Amino acid sequence: MSEQQLRVVFGLATPLVLLGAWWGYVVAFKVPPFVLPPPDAVLAEVVRLFVDGTIWPHLGHTVGVIVAGLLIGSVAGFLLGVLLGKSPRVERAIGPYLFFFQTAPKIALAPLFILWFGLGLTSKIVLTVSLVFFPVMVGTVIGLRSVPANLHSLCAILKLGGTSKLVRVELPSAVPEIFAGLKVAAVQATIGAILAEWLSGGTGLGYLMVFAGTTYKTPLLFAMVLITSLLGIFIYQSLATTERWLLSWR
Template identity: 35%
Template sequence: MSQSALAKRPADVAGVARRDGPTTGERFARAAEQSWRPLALLLAALVVWWVIAAAELIEPYLVPSPGATLDVLTSKTGYLWQHTWVTTYETLLGFVIAVAVGVLAAVVMVYSSTVERTLYPILLFAQVVPKIAIAPLFVVWLGFGIAPKILIAVLIAFFPVVISMVTGLKAVDPEMLQLSATMGAKPWQTFVKIRFPASLPHLFSGLKVAVTLAVTGAVVGEFVGANEGLGYVILQANGNLDTPMLFAGLLVMSLIGVVLFVIVEIAEKLLLPWHASRRESSATTTF
């Protein structure tokens, strides 16, 4: 084979077509293609909600109209924003702590089978215990401040991070580990260059689950004992039969989870371009 043939790019080989990266228009078209179905379903749900409220099929104090809920969102913006910030802060702090501790625990478990056999059953037991059942204990121990809410958020978000990280660290190709050992790489070099980068796709899958669960954990803590936060708003609205405020609080809480999920997903695309390119290959076979 000639040297010029060896120098050919994969796109120059017969049977392989080179495809340039997507243009801005193609990205928008792809985003529209991926989002119109959930948007249509959301619109249909809003229409059904409006029809039920307009026809008074259910009493307004049970299911408020979309208009009444929107009025609360617009007229109580400052009040809702104040409590939204509290819940968001508790969620983010709990999520960050869960990620830091979870990743560290996963690394220790992977590199020590003794620690894994000792710690894994305890983690599983802690996960299956209903957090709403033990939340009052945290309030008794830590008071009505922010600490119990953060702790519950950490406990709920911790397990997905640990499991996904352990799975990612163990999913490394054994031949790659053998190759690095043959080339004289030290354990920390193998971890930094091979194990950790290979585990990131699994880790981000767990992070997307954990960040939404952290919102739930913060709100659960606010349900048990708090004087601020969206959980407090929802609890107060429920006690006063103020369903428009209750629905507004639920919508804002859901929006927090969606926004944080999208942020983690964007971070995944920015930090793992090699993984994104594997899913959207720049070369496609034509035979």
């Protein structure tokens, strides 16, 4: 068998073996469904959620929080990253505080955000923004710092400086690092949105998980884990596709 064929076989076989083991274990040991539901029950639950439409308002809510948090957080992180990357003096002044804020566990801050911004959408978006912001900012700073010295010399020869240099040379050159930050941010945004919904409110995938957990609807909980993971992968992949398109010159 060629390497590619082997890869296909393993790609199909691995999940099948795992699912089989899961199913076999549940059936053989008669595990009650509220402890560990069989895979077919989880699948049935996923299908039910989509067919009767229960999922849509929750999914929409979560996607809304992720997208809003990702947008606001990335723009803010990018702008501050450009400021810090271009001005070492500003970085020395406010850099340490930003790092302090970043090291503080966000889950500890989450109740504070709810206290400040209420139980509604705002506190959820703020929590997501706080998670997204930092990786994008760091990516932008690193990207701007790693512009090759020769490109700086070229700009000096051509008397290219300021905004023109930033737009024509520095930012295009920093795109790979910025996207590395964005991809981390996308995963963080998903976690942030779920976490925020977990803590407060009555809609969203996170809320549905808490509901499933506290009411022992274990198949629903498993279905939510599956849907959330797929959502995270989808967001990550759409960013990765944009990156591949933007970085086709690499």
